[in-house]
Amino acid sequence: MQNFEFQNATKLIFGKDTEEAVGKEAVVYGKKLLLHYGGGSIKESGLYDRVVKSLHEQGIEIIELGGVKPNPRVSLVREGVKLCKENEINFILAVGGGSVIDSAKAIAAGVKYDGDVWDFFTGESVVTDCLPLGVVLTIPAAGSETSGGTVITNEEGWYKRATGHNSMRPQFAILNPELTYTLPSYQTACGITDMMAHILERYFTNEKNVDLTDRLCEAALKTIINHAHTVLEEPTNYNARAEIMLAGTVAHNDSLSTGRIGDWGSHDIEHEISGIYDIAHGAGLAIVFPAWMKYVYKHDINRFVQFANRVWDVEIDLNDLEKTALKGIEKTEQFFSSIGMPVTLQEANIGEEHFAEMSKKGTERGPLGNFVKLYEDDVHHILKLAK
């Protein structure tokens, strides 16, 4: 187990009707805020009205910035930074899913910086301080509601890049599983894949003697697998929605990765795909992760055997560990497929035309991943396995 520091101070407010507390939670940070959101869905659902009412009841002045798109763009982030600076805003409230929260985090960092916010994503500068922000979550997926990270896309060259800092963790995150009832099946399944991928990235590590966090990862994966089909078949099943929503947060709050170094190669490869093709992040991960597994499993067959056995209940064949490992990978792929995800690029209508470009762009700042270091050629091979 590695030495580590862990601190996640986000106040989690979970359950039915909890969004009604948003005004009370936000007013602690001042009487004016930036309300950041995506498209029309929060207006259609009535959530927008309930949030505004709760904020107004606390006498909070609202400056609005909607229009966040999936794979949130740096252009809107820049607009948000300008708006905050002009209006002397000291708190940002993100109402939406991971894209909205990531956009809000980037704005929160940008406001405290004199240069261009994209500098944080190129490595030109590092985040050291942020405006405080709060979240009302509508999509369980990205785990951004308590994480210290953000992923933003630059339309100039379609670069999708990540940055992070502990100060980016929201002050509070309000999670009402009822708000997820109206999510379409496809989006629900993308979210499920995303949160599973967050755990898998942490699970596949070279670190030995990480029994507790291995088992916590397996517990979270099994829970998600158990309830995935229920939320798809019964979208208004509170209990199943609650399990999935809480699991999405646990998957990415960093408690599962204490003392270990995760991989994150599959995420980086997926960022190359969704940077160009604007495919949903979860769908991209459902395609990349099984291909990555097939490419790297020989690096540590025993870890893949443990995964197959403990997560997928595959019996360990001691005469053929490789067979056991491969069964676990097969089960993973079949599961993604069973919840309606594409598991090949072809299913997502993505051809080979940008393989070379993606492999080059993805590795231009160095190899990807930690479990196995992936160079340009490796990424190219994984993309071919994902065809």
Add this chain to the structure above:
Amino acid sequence: MQNFEFQNATKLIFGKDTEEAVGKEAVVYGKKLLLHYGGGSIKESGLYDRVVKSLHEQGIEIIELGGVKPNPRVSLVREGVKLCKENEINFILAVGGGSVIDSAKAIAAGVKYDGDVWDFFTGESVVTDCLPLGVVLTIPAAGSETSGGTVITNEEGWYKRATGHNSMRPQFAILNPELTYTLPSYQTACGITDMMAHILERYFTNEKNVDLTDRLCEAALKTIINHAHTVLEEPTNYNARAEIMLAGTVAHNDSLSTGRIGDWGSHDIEHEISGIYDIAHGAGLAIVFPAWMKYVYKHDINRFVQFANRVWDVEIDLNDLEKTALKGIEKTEQFFSSIGMPVTLQEANIGEEHFAEMSKKGTERGPLGNFVKLYEDDVHHILKLAK
């Protein structure tokens, strides 16, 4: 799943040599602190000198209060409160195990209160604010290093009572598994029992649809069970010590109990025993918990079957669920016994002479527990089962 709020902002600093950072962490809270500790063990081990050196390097003035005993006393807490007030101390550093940390927390609350600190433990008053405190942990057991609770004993009448508040969670907790190498086997085993009991108290709930937290609890229990014998047989095995130490924190940081109501009846009964007999808390729990299980399992056989199956790998006998449930209880008792814990009062040289008194005193503020409400008679029965 219940609605819940969860926030645990303690900064966890885990690993080899991490106590060297104590000065740097503490100086954030000022240049003077109360150094609170127990007996001579931290002086013998050299830890005291290393901590003092690190504090002095940051120019921190140290006011000392040692002498915390197991089942920490309110008399010393009162002394600490007086010392802090007289010296205008704004930060407390606890170096030791749960007793030292609990004592420090009570002092931290008492300093912010005009009345007698014992009021917090009788229900006369409630904690709303505390001095900030930090921890260097030497005994993995109580989980007090990131919890918001404290248990103190009043020598006048030997009352052992608990109180808590989120502000009592330490600002930082430094956990170096190497510091636990010198713990005697008995104390190590008491700690293992205590942390398992913290998880079991959370596990046995009437709340339905708590799959994620059930599985997280099971993961932590299995980890502790896996490594318990190793730390007893190889006290300087870093990897096993690290698993146990981290598990002790996870067991009681409240992440395992989100959305569910724990029981805590066994803890309350044990407090009656160790309030009178000054037996180690962990040993008391090893005696009470199996007896409690035998008394209540019929209330929800399926939960006990799940426990037997998932934690102890007992095969589910669908023709005789009760048998499966009882096997899980038997395995629990055998395990405690195997690590050197007493599992009957007799083994701890405790007779029946105070059964009536303990049952009466324990329930004088109302019934104990939540899974099954325990009245005076029930507690008496459980004590008899523990004979």
